[in-house]
Amino acid sequence: MAFEGLSERLQKALSGLRRKGKVSEQDVRDTMREIRLALLEADVNFGVVKDFVKNVREKALGAEVLDSLTPAQQIIKIVNDELTKTMGEAAVPLNKSAHIPTVIMMVGLQGAGKTTTVGKLSKYLMDNEKARPLLIAADVYRPAAIDQLKVIGDQLNVPVFDMGTDTDPVEIVRQGLAQAALQKNDYVLIDTAGRLQIDEQLMTELANIKDLAHPDEILLVVDSMTGQAATDVAKGFNERLDITGVVLTKLDGDTRGGAALSIRAVTGKPIKFVGQGEKMDALDVFYPDRMANRILGMGDMMTLIDKAQKNYDEKQAQEVADKIKENTFDFNDFIDQMDQVSNMGSMDEIMKMIPGFANNPAMKNFHVDPKDIAHQKAIVYSMTPQERENPDLLNPSRRRRISAGSGVPIVKVNQMIKQFNQAKKMMNQMYKGNFSGMEGMMGNGIQGRLGKMAMNKMVRKQKKNKKKRLKTKHFHS
Template sequence: MAFESLSDKLSKALKNISGKGKLTEANMNEMLKEVRMSLLEADVNYQVVKNFVNDIKEKAMGTEVLESFDPGQMVVKIVRDELESLLGPDQAKLVINEHGMTNIMMVGLQGTGKTTASAKIARFVKTKLNKKVLLVACDVVRPAAIEQLKTLGQTIGVEVFSLGTQTSAVDTAIAAQKYARSNDFEVVIFDTAGRLHIDEQLMTELTDMKAEVHPNNILLTVDAMTGQDIVTVAKEFNDKLTVTGLVVTKMDGDARGGGLLSVRSITKVPVVFVSSGEKPEDLDEFHPDRMAERILGMGDMLTLIEQAQERLDEKEAMNTMRRMQSGVFTFNDMLAQMEQMTKLGSFSSMLGHLPGMGKLSKQVDDEQIEAQVKKIRALIQSMTPYEREHPNILKAGRKQRIAKGAGLKVQDLNKLIQQTEQMQTLSKMMSGGGLGGMLGGLSGMMGRGGLNRGGGIPNSSKHSGSKKQKSSKKKKKK
């Protein structure tokens, strides 16, 4: 994930200053030196780093901070606020006409994920803004781009307008506008052609199209992996077209993030969306305050909650919760929960949104987790409907048949059964005493006895028996 290295180094630098009982110019300069080096190593523009560090020092050495109860914490807040200002300072949004049609031009170099980003934004406009959207295939240079857009359009349920590769991009755009007006489309997104580098022919085509369609938004897609090139590309496109916002793609890659931190202050072009995956739903509105907190290892719970609200099936989740509260948990419930969780994206990404979980998220092997999920899905789908609802009936013969049908071993099925039994126990705790009963049961599991060596839950009868034996020994002593 982007900013991982920067996040680690900044968190370390701020942790050192937070541990100081008193703020001095010496320890302040030491912290700022680490911050400066962290930003430069993340490929942030030198002048941006210089201004950023000077602003922090000026505010941190003020009387209000020096005389505060916890000056270290005040410095952390100043760094967070300055990061937000660097990234924002305010959230940028699409310009959508309340009445009439809204036009969005998607521009960018080849390979930045522009066509995929066009479809993602179309889905966003359709699902979140409740607008009727038309995608227009104006990349007539690459026939594959037109087919890709049509495929993506079918996936998200959005119509795609195309006149093929024989009609120019500008003529296609003009015809698409007429078609959109006559068919009551509210938002039109033009996916334009890209190049390996900026050239005069590309810019002429884009400026001619801009003059014809009068876009309300010109969104430039930039690759988070390209570092400082983001700033160069954004500046050149902005000089020619007056770009209204950026769409930063491949945020899930191993990007240092310096370009993203530099681009707003240098070009004044705001980031509108960030994309962190290939799926149509892998697009988030950019919030400078949330990104600043993520960079500092503070998590981003609000984005995680929004993703859950958008992607998860609320009825399905409530149904599983009601079943668990009634003491029921079967293979069907296991499958339903698993399918819900996969909609939220990778496990490491989810952990990365949680405060203090940045380091743990890096230890997660998403490929290994995905392989386990596939195994579980294969095993459950190899069962009969009755077996899915009655885990207790699985004996040797059935186990062998299920494992063979899934192409796995009986040991894999036994692990799944054990996991389901653990969830059944938690379900009974929930039904026995609500949240209090569940917490009491969990504290018992994690207390003196803890989990048994086999990884399962201790047998309650054994524990109750041991208590009786202890009480009888006490009586004998008396």
């Protein structure tokens, strides 16, 4: 998970409060000291840490908090709100031109993942806006930079404009923009050169490209793993180019979180996207409130819902919901759901997005080995069509045959069938809005209640959509 270290430290700092019914001023001061150390260890800018702790302490020591019935939960909410505020309050959309093309200039140091981010952003625009982007290869210094962009362009079926490595980058951009005007591309993404560090030659070149292209967006790509250095880089680029936003990359690595918590406060410029993973669809809009929830172990149901809507076919989802309701969910559906979930990301990450699971001690070492998923598929594929549709047929002799056919020990086959039956039962309970069997896992604190509220909301929305579909169907008939 992104910010794993920071998340663990902050949750540990707040754990003492969670166990208390009444909270004293000394409890607050002790917690603030722990939070301060957690932020500094995560490489958050010292000035940002100082302001953050000061604001939280002032609000937490208020009489209306300490004298309330739930002071610990209110203080956790104050920390959550301050984290959200520090990272920017709300998601900030891309700036768009009143006429095509919208020009996006990508800048950053070498090794930050700039060229890959150009590809990811172009895919994001195609998927979400049905855009027709043109990529301009203006990095003539880094070996194979142009070839890398061409490979990405071929992979995404996006045109790449280049003039080789012997032409001035400003001229490449000039002719690239002319090409975009002819082709009527609605977006132009300029992949500029980077350096190992900020230098005058680089900044002059970027300033000249800016003066020529008049970009609607100047997005700074920053490696989140560089911590405090990322803030210094952002400050340097902003002073010379007046950037419009930031893209944080490598958020899936062992990042300490300092960049995300510092950049907005230091530069005043929003983080617009975050990159997690190497795949071209591994770029997400940055939501400060959702990230604050994840850092504090409160999960991130909204991102989970977004991922589900993106990867699930509505008709297919409704068919599965009907099967769950009728208790006819079988192994064919189980395999389909495994494939759908795999498209959303790793199971480890998905589970941590569910409120109550994220900071549950039992989830600390939770890990799903991809080999286990492959084994489960092998078990199902070794079943006959009748056995997949009717799991009740799986008597001991059939299970031994499936074990031999899949190359998986009989114990694993029995475990998998047991897990299937448990999952089927849990999904049926969730559909009916009954979470009594899950309360032990989710807990009764603020995170647990958030989880139950979010899940109940999902169920109500699903039932409401079904009623709407039935009304429409009745009207047309």
